[in-house]
Amino acid sequence: MGLVDSHWFKGCGNETRGGGKFCAAAVVASVFVVTAALGAEPWTWTVEHPSPAPSSRFAHSMSYDAVRKVVVLFGGQANVPAGTGALNGETWELAGAVWSQKIVAGPGARGSQRSVFDSVRNRTVLFGGANLSTTFQDTWEWDGATWVERNVAGPSARGGQAMAFDSVRGVTVLFGGSTVQGTMRLDTWEWDGTTWALRAQTGPSGRTLSAMAFDEGRGVSVLFGGFSGTAVLGDTWEWNGAGWTQRFVAGPPARTMSAMVYDEKIGAVVLVGGRLSGGNDFADTWAWNGTEWREIGTSGGIKAAYHGLARDKSRDVIVRFGNQGSEFSAGTWKLNAPPCPSDLNGDRVVDDADFVIFLAAYNVMDCADAGMPADCPSDMNRDGVVDDSDFSVFVVGYDEMVCGGSV
Ligand SMILES: [Ca+2]
Numbered sequence: 214m215g216l217v218d219s220h221w222f223k224g225c226g227n228e229t230r231g232g233g234k235f236c237a238a239a240v241v242a243s244v245f246v247v248t249a250a251l252g253a254e255p256w257t258w259t260v261e262h263p264s265p266a267p268s269s270r271f272a273h274s275m276s277y278d279a280v281r282k283v284v285v286l287f288g289g290q291a292n293v294p295a296g297t298g299a300l301n302g303e304t305w306e307l308a309g310a311v312w313s314q315k316i317v318a319g320p321g322a323r324g325s326q327r328s329v330f331d332s333v334r335n336r337t338v339l340f341g342g343a344n345l346s347t348t349f350q351d352t353w354e355w356d357g358a359t360w361v362e363r364n365v366a367g368p369s370a371r372g373g374q375a376m377a378f379d380s381v382r383g384v385t386v387l388f389g390g391s392t393v394q395g396t397m398r399l400d401t402w403e404w405d406g407t408t409w410a411l412r413a414q415t416g417p418s419g420r421t422l423s424a425m426a427f428d429e430g431r432g433v434s435v436l437f438g439g440f441s442g443t444a445v446l447g448d449t450w451e452w453n454g455a456g457w458t459q460r461f462v463a464g465p466p467a468r469t470m471s472a473m474v475y476d477e478k479i480g481a482v483v484l485v486g487g488r489l490s491g492g493n494d495f496a497d498t499w500a501w502n503g504t505e506w507r508e509i510g511t512s513g514g515i516k517a518a519y520h521g522l523a524r525d526k527s528r529d530v531i532v533r534f535g536n537q538g539s540e541f542s543a544g545t546w547k548l549n550a551p552p553c554p555s556d557l558n559g560d561r562v563v564d565d566a567d568f569v570i571f572l573a574a575y576n577v578m579d580c581a582d583a584g585m586p587a588d589c590p591s592d593m594n595r596d597g598v599v600d601d602s603d604f605s606v607f608v609v610g611y612d613e614m615v616c617g618g619s620v
């Protein structure tokens with residue numbers, strides 16, 4: 214039972230329209246506590262096969278340029294058996310469903326580099342990686358037109374490091390990684406666009422191929438798992454700019470070669486796939502809101518490891534490309550949250566803010582009226598009029614308060 218019950222609905226249904234009174238005061242004054250919950254409806258994976266598109270690959274880097282609204286992909290290794298595939302130095306961008314290759318000079322062919330989008334300076338920052346014999350320690354920046362190498366001192370050569378952009382403090386955070394020969398790193402660095410600063414040498418144990426993402430709501434970089442050189446890890450850590458804190462919580466099974474993004478709509482980092490051991494990859498999806506890990510039910514997905522992952526905010530999807538796993542697919546995969554029709558402002562929570570939007574349209578009634586908000590958002594049944602039949606649909610979501618699949 215939510216805060217709006219059928220008694221309340223009946224009591225307000227006969228109010229005069231147009232006056233804006235419609236019981237708004239009683240409801241808006243109610244106190245909402247949105248508790249963490251997972252709906253029964255699964256999130257949905259869909260796969261597209263646009264052309265052109267990057268060739269099949271893994272160990273590439275992917276990040277989302279929130280200003281130009283494109284996913285930037287660089288490099289990677291062809292997905293052929295025994296890890297013998299060719300490395301490339303290609304730059305691609307994905308705008309919605311359309312891939313385009315940028316034919317430009319840039320970093321050399323490599324894999325296991327990582328990239329993030331610096332939303333303060335509007336640059337995609339790429340560091341390190343390796344080819345089959347050499348580990349890199351170069352820093353590059355991409356503005357959509359040109360790759361620029363930043364010739365500065367910084368972290369030692371490594372690939373598979375964790376990276377995230379701390380948009381609160383305006384720095385790229387880098388942790389760990391390894392050389393191609395297998396030497397593990399455990400140092401934490403930050404790049405402010407001018408200088409790499411060594412920030413910590415204690416925290417998570419030395420490891421490579423961890424997943425990391427910046428939680429924009431809580432202002433911390435979240436790290437999960439990775440490979441120590443001898444063991445696959447399943448620990449959760451957070452970096453706040455001053456120190457690392459391990460979060461001792463039940464969570465996803467240990468894994469390496471996973472990937473994580475922050476989903477601002479649900480206020481949680483989302484972890485997708487990864488590998489426990491050769492031939493033992495995951496198809497699961499998890500969300501961490503700072504308090505607990507919850508598994509998100511999904512449909513239509515496949516196992517994936519060593520894939521690229523990005524959150525396309527403008528299109529409200531999580532994009533996955535590439536995979537080293539046995540269920541490899543060359544397609545462009547997108548993870549959509551379940552539909553949530555009562556969430557009229559699109560923030561994945563149904564609350565009083567949505568009710569205010571509903572009421573505004575309810576008071577106008579006719580979708581054709583010049584005073585109706587664009588797209589007639591409250592016409593739930595799409596019959597051109599906002600009336601009690603729409604309210605009976607809206608109130609179902611309002612009673613549940615959270616969208617199906619929210620965390
Ligand atoms: Ca909402």
Ligand SMILES: [Ca+2]
Binds near residue numbers: 593595596598
């Ligand atoms: Ca209607």
